[in-house]
Amino acid sequence: MFPASCFQRLRPSTSLSTNLGRSRSIKQHALTFARRQSSNVPLRSPRSWSPIVIGSIASGLIGYSLSVFWKPSLTSEALEEMEPKYGTPKDFEQAIKELRDSFDSDDAVSTHPDDLRIHGxxxxxxxxNAPHTVIVYPKSTEDVVKIVKTAVKYRMPLTPFSGGTSLEGSYRGSPVGGICVDMSDMNKIIEIHEADSDLxxxxxxxxxxxxxxLQKKGIPLFFPLDPGPGATIGGMMSTxxxxxxxxxxxxxxGEWFLNAxxxxxxxxxxxTRQRARKSxxxxxxxxxxxxxEGTLGIITEVTIRLAPVLPTTVAVVHFPDVKRATEAVIDVxxxxxxxxxxxxCDSEFMRSINLFGASQRKYPEQDSLFFKFQGPTSASIxxxxxxxxxxxxxHGGTGFELARSEKEAHDLWADRKNALYSGLALLEGSRGWSTDVCVPVSKLPQLVYETKKxxxxxxxxxxxxxxxGDGNFHTQLLFRNDKELESVREAVHRMVERAIKLEGTCxxxxxxxxxxREYLYEELGEGTVELMRSVKRTLDPLGLFNPGKLYPDRIDKKSKH
Structure with missing residues (x-):
């Protein structure tokens, strides 16, 4: 894979629902929370309300319920009312001052131009690109709480930043700027439970x-998810x-993240839950x-599941075309x-390995498969x-070569994992756009063939x-100038559309x-996307957490008719 991306110890604060009443709908809950945050005026206890007030509220609730549940969706005016309303530049200045006063270390809050650029x-x-206004480096959950409360107070967008290896702009700033919460100082392994295979x-x-x-401690366990080398646990979970x-x-x-x-x-x-394997x-x-992707909360601690380390080795084999290679995988x-x-690995990738020159061998420039075999014993492997x-x-595979030593297996696999840099060798002076889609395995040959054409x-x-093995298809598209970059954008768009039509994902x-995000309506359907939005509005009614990511722009129904 190309580089990719990239949380009960504390007593919870008073629940937001305490004074809101159990009968309120999700949307009313969200709107009420937003109004409370704006005014900072607590709601009066229902016990002190007069019968007239109670009757008025009951009528209002009935009317509100009818208006929500008897219509297919909110009106465009109501949706517009719920759009985020951010603070002013002066509010942001005050927020930064308050953040500096809240942290003991001078390094915890940065507005240095280079720092802002790196994070945006x-x-x-x-x-x-969209720069942030300020970068904050928390060291604990309590620090993150302080940052969040400041962001809410001054209506300042807030974006978590983890390993910085994201390929889809997940950690860019908002159009109005905001707070970037860099989690790099929260990088501790807290507990290792070898008997329970978790950490x-x-x-x-x-x-x-x-x-x-784990390896240095002699613990025969590992965390098996393996995206780009710089990816961190928070970013991996979030993406x-x-x-x-x-x-x-x-x-x-799957079940690799037990709780957060x-x-x-x-x-x-x-x-989110206890440490038991299932619940x-x-x-x-x-x-x-x-x-x-940080749109619902900021992860500050995670329990991850570990797997036993088993012996492995690597083999490579070559095919006349992708179709026969894929058929062989399905059979295997x-x-x-x-x-x-x-x-x-397609023939062009195999050619790029030879051109790059880092490998100890010369490969046939054919569509190929790299296998990593695993088993409890060398005999089983x-x-x-x-x-x-x-x-x-x-299925027409030739030149099947099995690594004869641990070093040879490592070198073979390193050739596959070096895809990013090897690929660039195909076109001198080029840059690469890396992207992926995924389809049912049986549809992969069609996707690869049509995309390459x-x-x-x-x-x-x-x-x-x-x-x-799971139908995941990565491409690295090379370009040298803006004209070629536009062709790459066009190709990526068509590849995504093609994958979705083949019952796949963007x-x-x-x-x-x-x-x-623009493809989610097509892939998931309007109902599913609006369900995601409902969860977002409930947890983040002010729309401050990582705005502009994940959720697509709403469908303009007028333009569709």
Whole structure:
């Protein structure tokens, strides 16, 4: 995969619902909270209200309920009323002053131009840049609460920043600026429970650092999600990431994140569940924050599940075309043998490895598969390799080569993982746009074939690398100037449309951010998107948390008729 992206210890504050009344709808709850935050005037106790007032409120509730539940949706005027209303530049100045007064360290709050640029720009994507107004570096959940309360007080947008490897602009600032909460100082491993195969950590620690720490301590466990090297746990959870191991271990939306401590937009701190492996206690609120990209809360602590480290080795095999390679993978997967990873690398990618020159070998420039076999013993791995070799040969696979040593296996896999830099060798002086989509595995050959034909028509140089075991298709599209960049944008758009038509998704593992949000209505449908919006409005009625990300612009129904 190309670089990708990139939270009960505390007593929760008073619940927002305490004075709002149990009979209120979600939308009324949200609007009331917004008004309370604006006025800072507490609501009077219902016991002190007169019968006339109570009768008026009851009538209002009945009328409101009818207006909401007997209409298919809110009116455009009502929706417009709920759009975020941010503070003024003077409000933001006061917020920054208050933040500086709240933190002991001079380094905790930064408005240095270089710092603002780094946090509002990415070398990895080509979406519009938007700088933040201030960067704040919390060290604890309590620090994050202080930041959130300041943001609410001054109506200042707030964006979490984790590893900074996002490919879809997830950590860009809002158009009016705002607070960027950089979690890099919250990078501690808090507890390791070897007997339970889990680990508690802060969101700023990297997955590679966790695995290195476990290895150094001699603990035979690892965290199997493996996106880009710089990705951190908070960003991985927030974008719903995965990686090359997904075919064996699944994605972030599986059971790898057991619970999270989260600071909500109200400033309240919650823990989503206990540390047990499973629970039937209500719906899974942990998953509410997986893939939410910081729009519903800021993750400050996570319990992650670990897997046992098993012996592995690597093999490579070459095919006449993508169709036969994919058919071979389907056949292999249906045999249930010990496959940890299986990666499709097209002929252009294999050529790029040879051009780049970092590899110790010269590869046939054909569509190829890289397998990583896994098993409890060397004998079981050898048996898997034997079965896979027989299957791929039936599908036209040639040159099957199994690593003869641990070093050779490492070197083979490094050639696959070096895709970003190898790909750039195909076009001197170029930059690369990396993106992904995902379709049912049986539809992958059609997607790859049609996409490559489209890229040839546009005259674009590209490589294809896919997690073929789960239908995840990555491309790196090369360009040297603005004209070619526009062709790349066009190609990415058509690739996404093609994937959705094939019952797929606009993003397999890179998240939505601002780069893919326009496709959610087409992929998920209006009802599902509006359900997501309802959750957002309930938790963040002021619209301050990572605005402009994940949720698409509303459909203009007038223009559709």
């Amino acid at each position: 720009y990415s070398e990895n994507d080509y979406h519009p 508690v950590c802060q969101p700023g620690v990297g997955w590679m650092e966790i695995n290195e720490t 719903g990431c995965s990686g090359t191991n997904a075919v064996r271990y699944g994605t972030a939306k 401590t989260v600071v909500l937009p109200s400033g309240e701190v919650i823990k 039937a206690a209500g719906f899974d609120t942990t998953k509410l924050f997986i893939g939410a 997967m249906n045999r249930g043998v010990g496959i940890q990873c299986v990666e499709l 050898a048996e898997t390799a034997k079965i896979v070799k027989e299957i791929v040969q039936k 489209d890229l040839e028509r546009l005259g674009l140089v590209s490589i294809v690398v896919g997690h073929v 993003t397999g593992e890179h998240g939505v951010g601002i780069g893919k």
